[in-house]
Amino acid sequence: MKEGSRALNDFKVGEFFRLGEFECPCCHQVKLVPYLVYLLDKLRKEVNAPVYISSGYRCENYNRKVGGKKHSYHPLGMAAHIFYRKANLFELATLANKVGFSTVIYYPEGGFVHVDIREHGLGLIGASKAEALRRELEV
Ligand SMILES: [Zn+2]
Numbered sequence: 001m002k003e004g005s006r007a008l009n010d011f012k013v014g015e016f017f018r019l020g021e022f023e024c025p026c027c028h029q030v031k032l033v034p035y036l037v038y039l040l041d042k043l044r045k046e047v048n049a050p051v052y053i054s055s056g057y058r059c060e061n062y063n064r065k066v067g068g069k070k071h072s073y074h075p076l077g078m079a080a081h082i083f084y085r086k087a088n089l090f091e092l093a094t095l096a097n098k099v100g101f102s103t104v105i106y107y108p109e110g111g112f113v114h115v116d117i118r119e120h121g122l123g124l125i126g127a128s129k130a131e132a133l134r135r136e137l138e139v
């Protein structure tokens with residue numbers, strides 16, 4: 001983004017992320033709980049390599065459209081899907097758990113890790129998609 005750009009949501013939140021990375025792809029609206037960014041910054045430092053957001057906030061419509069659960073934490077601005085360029089994605093999940101995300105769900109087939117900051121978190125779920133669905137977790 002060039003200097004002087006007035007693009008929506010194009011400003012820093014936390015140390016390593018921009019608000020636009022978290023916006024809903026359908027409407028560009030965004031909600032973001034600061035503690036989520038705080039932990040993402042902490043994780044980014046731990047990983048010492050770029051961490052990318054593939055899904056952040058979702059408006060209710062978009063959440064339905066992508067098959068997100070009704071009680072998904074994405075429409076609350078409390079969840080994100082993350083990935084990096086390193087080979088071992090499970091390592092990212094392990095580190096996410098270590099830095100304090102209350103729920104970390106490893107989705108090897110999707111190539112991402114779901115992290116959220118819900119109360120009474122589920123810890124690290126290194127499970128197959130089937131197992132995740134059986135537990136009625138959200139993606
Ligand atoms: Zn939307």
Ligand SMILES: [Zn+2]
Pocket residue numbers: 074079080081114115138139
């Ligand atoms: Zn998710």
